[in-house]
Amino acid sequence: MLKHQVIVIGGGLAGLRAAVESARLGADTAVLSLLYPVRSHSGAAQGGVNAALANMPECKDDSPAKHAYDTVKGADFLADQDCAEILTTDAPARIYELEHWGVPFSRTEDGRISQRPFGGAGYPRTCYAADKTGLYILHTLNEQAVKLGIKVYNEWAAIALASDGALNHGLVALNLQTGEIASFAADAVVFAVGGAGRIYKRTSNAMQSTGYCLGVAYKAGIPLKDMEFVQFHPTTIVGTNILMTEGARGEGGYLLNNQGERFMQRYAAKAMELAPRDIVSRSIQIEVNEGRGFPEGGGCVHLDLRHLGREKILERLPGIRELAISFLGIDCIEKPVPVQPGQHFIMGGIDTDKDGATILPGVYAAGECACVSVHGANRLGGNSLLECVVMGQRAGAAAGKFVKGKASAIKEAVLNDAAKKATAEVEALLKSSGKERLVNLRDEMAQTMTDQIGIFREDKAMREALATLHALRVRYRNVGVDAKHRKFNLDLLRTLELGGMLDVAESIAAGAVARQESRGGHSRLDFKTRDDANWMKHTRAHYTPDGARLTYTPVTKTKWEPEERKY
Amino acid sequence: MTDSIKLTIYRRDPDLDTAPKYQTYEIQPEPGQTVLMALYHILENVDKSLAFRASCRSAVCGSCGMHINGKNRLACETQLAPLGNEICIEPLPHLPVLKDLVVDMSSFWRKYEKVRPYLITLKEPPASGKERLQSIPDRKKIDDFIDCILCACCHSACTLDAWSDGYLGPAVLAKAYRFVADTRDEGGAERLKLVGSEEGVLRCHTIFNCTEECPKRIPITFGIQEMKKKVVWGKLTGKM
Ligand SMILES: Cc1cc2nc3c(=O)[nH]c(=O)nc-3n(C[C@H](O)[C@H](O)[C@H](O)COP(=O)(O)OP(=O)(O)OC[C@H]3O[C@@H](n4cnc5c(N)ncnc54)[C@H](O)[C@@H]3O)c2cc1C
Ligand code: FES
Numbered sequence: 069m070l071k072h073q074v075i076v077i078g079g080g081l082a083g084l085r086a087a088v089e090s091a092r093l094g095a096d097t098a099v100l101s102l103l104y105p106v107r108s109h110s111g112a113a114q115g116g117v118n119a120a121l122a123n124m125p126e127c128k129d130d131s132p133a134k135h136a137y138d139t140v141k142g143a144d145f146l147a148d149q150d151c152a153e154i155l156t157t158d159a160p161a162r163i164y165e166l167e168h169w170g171v172p173f174s175r176t177e178d179g180r181i182s183q184r185p186f187g188g189a190g191y192p193r194t195c196y197a198a199d200k201t202g203l204y205i206l207h208t209l210n211e212q213a214v215k216l217g218i219k220v221y222n223e224w225a226a227i228a229l230a231s232d233g234a235l236n237h238g239l240v241a242l243n244l245q246t247g248e249i250a251s252f253a254a255d256a257v258v259f260a261v262g263g264a265g266r267i268y269k270r271t272s273n274a275m276q277s278t279g280y281c282l283g284v285a286y287k288a289g290i291p292l293k294d295m296e297f298v299q300f301h302p303t304t305i306v307g308t309n310i311l312m313t314e315g316a317r318g319e320g321g322y323l324l325n326n327q328g329e330r331f332m333q334r335y336a337a338k339a340m341e342l343a344p345r346d347i348v349s350r351s352i353q354i355e356v357n358e359g360r361g362f363p364e365g366g367g368c369v370h371l372d373l374r375h376l377g378r379e380k381i382l383e384r385l386p387g388i389r390e391l392a393i394s395f396l397g398i399d400c401i402e403k404p405v406p407v408q409p410g411q412h413f414i415m416g417g418i419d420t421d422k423d424g425a426t427i428l429p430g431v432y433a434a435g436e437c438a439c440v441s442v443h444g445a446n447r448l449g450g451n452s453l454l455e456c457v458v459m460g461q462r463a464g465a466a467a468g469k470f471v472k473g474k475a476s477a478i479k480e481a482v483l484n485d486a487a488k489k490a491t492a493e494v495e496a497l498l499k500s501s502g503k504e505r506l507v508n509l510r511d512e513m514a515q516t517m518t519d520q521i522g523i524f525r526e527d528k529a530m531r532e533a534l535a536t537l538h539a540l541r542v543r544y545r546n547v548g549v550d551a552k553h554r555k556f557n558l559d560l561l562r563t564l565e566l567g568g569m570l571d572v573a574e575s576i577a578a579g580a581v582a583r584q585e586s587r588g589g590h591s592r593l594d595f596k597t598r599d600d601a602n603w604m605k606h607t608r609a610h611y612t613p614d615g616a617r618l619t620y621t622p623v624t625k626t627k628w629e630p631e632e633r634k635y
Numbered sequence: 636m637t638d639s640i641k642l643t644i645y646r647r648d649p650d651l652d653t654a655p656k657y658q659t660y661e662i663q664p665e666p667g668q669t670v671l672m673a674l675y676h677i678l679e680n681v682d683k684s685l686a687f688r689a690s691c692r693s694a695v696c697g698s699c700g701m702h703i704n705g706k707n708r709l710a711c712e713t714q715l716a717p718l719g720n721e722i723c724i725e726p727l728p729h730l731p732v733l734k735d736l737v738v739d740m741s742s743f744w745r746k747y748e749k750v751r752p753y754l755i756t757l758k759e760p761p762a763s764g765k766e767r768l769q770s771i772p773d774r775k776k777i778d779d780f781i782d783c784i785l786c787a788c789c790h791s792a793c794t795l796d797a798w799s800d801g802y803l804g805p806a807v808l809a810k811a812y813r814f815v816a817d818t819r820d821e822g823g824a825e826r827l828k829l830v831g832s833e834e835g836v837l838r839c840h841t842i843f844n845c846t847e848e849c850p851k852r853i854p855i856t857f858g859i860q861e862m863k864k865k866v867v868w869g870k871l872t873g874k875m
Contacts, residue, residue, distance in 0.1 A: 104740070106785055107696040121765075167766040170754030170819065172774060172781050179768030197781075203695055204781055211753035222744075245733055275675075276690040307667060310693045391693060394712045395667070507679045549683075553648055556686035556734040558678060 079105025081456035082435025083260030089464030113202025114313035119159035127191035143444025230486035236430035247554030268411035283568025296579035301412035306365030339635035370404035424463025445588020502548035697784035755822030789845035805845035812858030831866035
C-alpha cells in the first residue's frame with residue numbers, strides 16, 4: 069500500500085498550489101492526477117487573474133474591498149461575503165508570489181504587472197500574460213512542484229474515497245497506464261479535480277473536464293453545493309466551442325448581430341460588452357432566438373476585433389487569433405469570429421468552508437471543483453484562477469496542519485474494504501454483458517443538459533430533464549464495456565466516468581428545478597426575478613441512490629445589502 | 636457528400652503483440668474535422684480498444700503529439716481535409732509505446748527535471764512584497780520560449796538521440812533557455828553547466844528538425860545555439 073500524509077487529487081492550478089503549500093509546511097505530499105499536471109485544463113485559461121494591485125493609471129484607488137464588492141454583486145449576492153473578502157484580500161500576495169516564482173506576466177511601461185479590464189469589474193484589475201495566462205501559471209507552479217521534489221502519480225484516476233464516515237483514511241485509484249487498482253493511505257486528501265463541462269454538449273472545457281471526481285466525493289457522503297449555478301461563457305467558437313477570451317472584449321472587441329448592431333446596448337447600456345457573463349450570454353441567446361443571429365452552429369453572433377488593429381491583436385490576443393485560424397480558418401484581424409455561448413464553469417461544487425475543509429474530516433477541496441462559496445450565482449472572469457491559487461494555498465495549508473505532528477489514525481481495514489469494493493465494481497463493468505453503450509448514454513445526457521438545463525430554464529423542461537437523467541441512471545446499470553485490455557483502456561475509464569457524471573448532472577437538475585427564482589447563472593422563464601426572501605440560501609445536494617436530497621444553508625453577509633444588479 | 640477517407644493507425648498492445656500492426660479504418664469526414672475528432676469517432680463507434688492521449692482539444696495541453704503522415708503534429712489542431720484521402724497515424728517516433736498512440740514519456744520528464752526547470756533567484760524579492768520589475772523589452776526576450784507546451788514533438792523528431800540517455804533533447808533545452816533568457820533568473824552559470832556538456836547543447840548539430848516540427852513555432856535551435864555561445868565563451872575564458 070502506498071502512503072503519504074497528504075495526497076492532492078489533481079494537478080491543475082488549485083492542486084499544484086495546494087501541494088506546494090502542504091509540502092512547504094513539511095508534510096509528505098504527493099499529487100495523484102489523471103493527467104500530467106501541465107496537461108490540466110488550467111492551461112487553457114487565457115484572459116487573466118484578478119487582484120487589486122492598482123498598477124494601472126485608471127485604477128489608483130482600487131482596493132481588495134472594491135474587488136470583494138464587485139465579486140459579491142457579480143455573484144448576485146449569493147457569495148458568502150466573508151469568503152469573498154478573503155479571496156480578494158489574499159489576492160495581491162498570491163499574485164506577487166506567482167511573479168516571484170517566475171510567471172511571465174505582461175508588463176506596464178514602468179515594469180509592473182499589467183492589468184486589463186474584465187466584465188463586471190469597476191477597474192482594470194485582471195493581471196495577464198498575453199492571452200495565455202493559465203498556461204504560464206500552470207507551468208510555473210509545476211516548476212515549483214519539481215523544485216520541491218513533490219511526488220506525482222501520473223495518469224492515475226481516483227475512483228473512491230476510503231472513509232468510515234467519521235474520518236477519511238485515503239483513496240482508491242486506477243492506474244490508467246497499467247490497469248492496476250491500488251489503494252493509497254493518506255491522512256488528508258485534497259480534491260482539486262477541476263470542472264464538469266463535459267456534462268454539457270456545448271462546452272469550452274477539455275475532454276477530461278468530466279466532473280466525474282466530484283461524484284466520488286458526493287458518493288462518499290460529502291454534499292455538493294449550489295450545483296444549479298452553471299456559467300455559460302458568451303463567446304465560444306461555433307462548432308468546437310473553444311473559448312475566445314473575455315479579454316477580447318476587455319481590449320475593446322464588439323459583439324454584433326446580423327444587423328451589424330452592437331446589441332448589448334439594449335441589455336447593459338453602460339457596461340456594454342463587458343457586462344457580466346450571465347447577462348451577455350442571455351443577451352446573445354435572445355438575439356439568436358429572435359432571429360437576429362447568424363445560422364452557423366445552430367445560432368451565433370459575431371465577435372468583431374478588426375477595429376483593434378493588427379498590432380494590438382498580435383500583442384495582446386495572439387493565442388485566440390491562432391485558435392480562430394486553426395479551428396475556423398478565420399483571421400480575426402480581417403474578419404469577425406462567429407461565437408455562441410457554451411458551458412464554461414461550475415459555480416457550485418464540493419461543499420467546503422473557507423479553508424477548503426469538507427464535512428468529512430481529512431478531506432479538503434479547492435479550485436473549480438469546490439464551492440466555498442466565493443462565486444455565488446455567477447463568477448466574474450478572472451476570479452477563478454484567483455480562487456485556485458488563494459483557496460489552493462489555504463486548503464494546502466489546512467491539510468498540512470491537519471496532519472502535522474499527529475500520529476496517523478489510518479485504519480488499513482477501511483482502505484482494504486474500499487479497494488475491494490472499487491475493484492469489484494470495475495471488474496463487474498469489464499465483465500458485464502450489459503446492452504447499453506457509453507456513447508448513447510453520454511450524448512443523451514449532454515444534449516439534455518444543454519437543451520433543458522441551459523441558459524434559460526423553466527419548470528416543465530427541467531422536470532423532463534430530471535426524468536431523463538433518472539432513466540439514464542437506470543440504463544447505466546446495464547452498461548457494458550467492449551474493450552477488455554488493461555493498458556490505457558479508454559472505454560473502461562470513460563464508462564466509469566459516466567456513472568459519476570450522471571450523479572453530478574442529476575444534482576444540477578435537482579437544484580435547478582427546486583430553485584424558484586432567477587439569480588445569476590440560474591435564469592428561469594417562469595420565475596423571472598430574484599427572490600431574496602425565500603431563496604437567499606445555498607443549496608446542498610446529498611447523494612442517495614435515488615437522486616439528490618436537498619437541504620439549504622444560509623448565506624453569510626458582512627457588509628453589503630443585496631441590491632438590484634444593473635450594469 | 637464528401638468521399639470517405641482511410642485512416643491507417645499504428646496498433647500495439649505490448650502485453651499481447653510482439654510487433655505492431657497497422658489497422659485501416661474508413662470514415663466519412665465532416666467539414667472542419669480534426670484528426671483528434673476522427674480518433675474519438677473511431678473510439679466511440681468503431682473500435683473501442685483504441686488508445687490515445689488528449690484533453691484540451693485546443694492545442695494547449697500538449698497531450699496529443701503524434702506522427703501524422705510523416706510529421707509530428709498535434710492531432711487536435713490538424714485538420715483532416717488537407718491531409719488527403721489516406722492518412723497514416725503513428726505514435727511519436729523513438730519513444731517506447733505503452734499502447735497504440737500512447738508513448739512512455741517517463742524519460743522525457745526525467746530529463747526535464749534535470750535542468751532545474753524553475754526560476755532561480757539569489758536576491759530576495761522586493762521588501763515591499765510586490766513584483767520584481769521587468770521592462771517590456773526584457774519581458775519580450777522570452778516571448779517564444781514560454782509558449783512551450785511540452786508536447787515532445789521536437790524531442791521525438793530530433794535525429795540526435797533525444798530519446799536516449801545520452802542527450803537532453805531540444806524540448807528540455809528550450810525550457811532551460813526560457814530561464815537563461817529571463818532577466819529575472821540568476822541561475823546563470825549553474826544552469827549553463829547543466830546543459831553545457833555533450834549531453835546538452837554541445838550535441839546539437841543544428842539540423843533544425845526540432846524547430847521545423849514545433850507546433851508552436853518556437854525557434855528552438857536558436858535558443859540552443861544562444862546557450863552554446865555562452866557555454867563555449869565560458870569555456871574559452873575559463874569561467875566554466
Ligand atoms: C478555456 C477556458 C478559459 C478560462 N480562462 C480563465 C481566465 O482567463 N481567468 C480565470 O480566472 N479563469 C478562467 N477559466 C476558468 C479556470 O481556468 C478554471 O476554473 C481553473 O483553471 C480550474 O483549475 P483547477 O485546478 O480547479 O482544475 P483543472 O486545471 O481542470 O485541473 C483538474 C485536475 O484534476 C485532475 N483530475 C480530474 N479527475 C481526476 C481523477 N478522477 N483522478 C485524478 N485526477 C483527476 C486532472 O488530471 C487535472 O490535473 C477558464 C476556463 C476555461 C475552460
Ligand atoms: S488535446 Fe491538448 S494539445 Fe491536443
